[in-house]
Amino acid sequence: QKEVEQNSGPLSVPEGAIASLNCTYSDRGSQSFFWYRQYSGKSPELIMFIYSNGDKEDGRFTAQLNKASQYVSLLIRDSQPSDSATYLCAGGWGKLQFGAGTQVVVTP
Amino acid sequence: EAGVAQSPRYKIIEKRQSVAFWCNPISGHATLYWYQQILGQGPKLLIQFQNNGVVDDSQLPKDRFSAERLKGVDSTLKIQPAKLEDSAVYLCASSLGGLAGVETQYFGPGTRLLVL
Numbered sequence: 735q736k737e738v739e740q741n742s743g744p745l746s747v748p749e750g751a752i753a754s755l756n757c758t759y760s761d762r763g764s765q766s767f768f769w770y771r772q773y774s775g776k777s778p779e780l781i782m783f784i785y786s787n788g789d790k791e792d793g794r795f796t797a798q799l800n801k802a803s804q805y806v807s808l809l810i811r812d813s814q815p816s817d818s819a820t821y822l823c824a825g826g827w828g829k830l831q832f833g834a835g836t837q838v839v840v841t842p
Numbered sequence: 843e844a845g846v847a848q849s850p851r852y853k854i855i856e857k858r859q860s861v862a863f864w865c866n867p868i869s870g871h872a873t874l875y876w877y878q879q880i881l882g883q884g885p886k887l888l889i890q891f892q893n894n895g896v897v898d899d900s901q902l903p904k905d906r907f908s909a910e911r912l913k914g915v916d917s918t919l920k921i922q923p924a925k926l927e928d929s930a931v932y933l934c935a936s937s938l939g940g941l942a943g944v945e946t947q948y949f950g951p952g953t954r955l956l957v958l
Binding site: 770 | 882883884885886887890898931933944946947948949950951952
């Protein structure tokens with residue numbers, strides 16, 4: 735069974751701090767990785783994707799991929815209350831496997 | 843650009859009844875996906891279409907679930923008969939439909955199904 739694993743949280747982060755989310759995957763054939771944000775009662779919305787080893791930055795978000803260690807991470811800088819949501823990690827090649835998500839709570 | 847459209851948004855049925863969901867993908871997107879998301883879990887792929895052909899339906903419970911995309915645009919997902927464990931959000935997503943790898947998928951608002 736090809737799996738994507740995430741800590742369920744909740745991850746409590748003070749406003750303005752950095753939130754660090756981690757994800758591991760079992761399928762070494764996975765080439766593409768995505769981070770989605772899902773507010774309660776809403777559908778997932780794409781934050782960013784990463785294909786290559788290393789870091790990729792987009793605004794306050796940085797994704798990191800280490801294929802040798804089979805992990806993907808997401809950093810959220812200057813966390814805002816509006817960042818409070820569940821963050822889904824997904825990866826695969828031809829078919830996406832989703833993790834169960836990490837709940838992030840940003841406290842004022 | 844209009845996003846992925848789904849209807850209905852909510853549905854409550856009794857077990858053993860049938861239900862159908864509709865999805866209209868982003869214009870020009872060749873690939874369409876149906877996911878099931880149970881509360882507290884990540885989305886699970888039920889079926890993937892490339893135009894009007896099925897790419898992957900390995901996790902579709904074929905004894906009760908069916909899906910079609912006859913003209914390569916809209917799609918319907920049907921459950922007949924429904925079971926209590928089918929209570930979930932059914933998400934439709936679409937992507938451009940490239941030749942390889944995994945593409946960015948864009949999700950619709952979902953249909954929340956409650957089976958009583």
